[in-house]
Amino acid sequence: MAEGNHSLVTEFILAGLTDKPELQLPLFLLFLGIYVFxxxxxxxxxxxxxxSSHLHTPMYYLLSSLSFIDLCQSTVITPKMLVNFVTEKNTISNAECMTQLYFFIVFAIAECHMLAAMAYDRYVAICNPLLYNVTMSNQVCFWLVFGVYSMSLIGSTAHTACMLRVLFCKTIINHYLCDLFPLLELSCSSTFINEVVVLCLSAFNIFAPALSIFSSYIFIIASILRIPSTEGRAKAFSTCSSHILAVALFFGSLAFIYLKPSSVSSLDQGKVSSVIYTIIVPMLNPLIYSLRNKDVKVALNKLLDRYSFLWKRVFCLEK
Structure with missing residues (x-):
């Protein structure tokens, strides 16, 4: 194809997770259930x-922000993925693809840095409890969240701008979403700049938060081990266990894709890992933080009791 015709690629076809017809309906129902959940x-x-007024603390403010990121990330990806299971050919226009790529990267980077911000919150709470209210003031929380979104918007803009300069000569994306590496596979022009940008920004947005989290937990574990009572150590560790689990799931699957050479891991393997951090992790995070968090369970019970009482009152008045 001549270079002048490369720009004529106005839409792509998303290959999806599988091309086996007998799996389309079961997968549709599975991922629909996951999305609703x-x-x-x-x-x-x-x-x-x-x-819940007693949850209006920095820890839960950051958790609320994480839930917002997970909700948006899932909404950017899953509805289009579900369409792929019920249509013979799932097409997406060039503009829609770039838009999905942009917001997908925004929320992926935001989750990396939000998890780091939450680790810093736990570090301050356990290592400097007397200064917690000063160190993690409302103003500090605001600037942490502002920094998270600023870095995610800058990173996503850089990735998307580089992708817009690529000339495409193929149309089938071997993925269920418009992701960086599957799109670069379709290029007929040089992708050297894109690969350098992906490597540098991915390393920064994965390694920097991961290093921050790792450093925080070194100090956290050291502080916990200095607590004299076993009960005190268990209580301190329980406040971090949910975050550790969320970090392990998210960064593990993310690093497998973006920190490995493309020759080592095929795109098909990448799709499986992508499912974990784009679809499974956003579903599991509320479950992890609710089932493993006493304050959340208490707040939920109080809220249910309150609305149950109001419902009974209204029902009795109607009678």
């Missing part, structure tokens, strides 16, 4: 934190 779980977490 994700939306309900994250909206529920945001609502619960907003309505």
């Amino acid at each position: 994700t939306v309900v779980g994250n909206l529920g977490m945001i609502t619960l934190i907003g309505l």
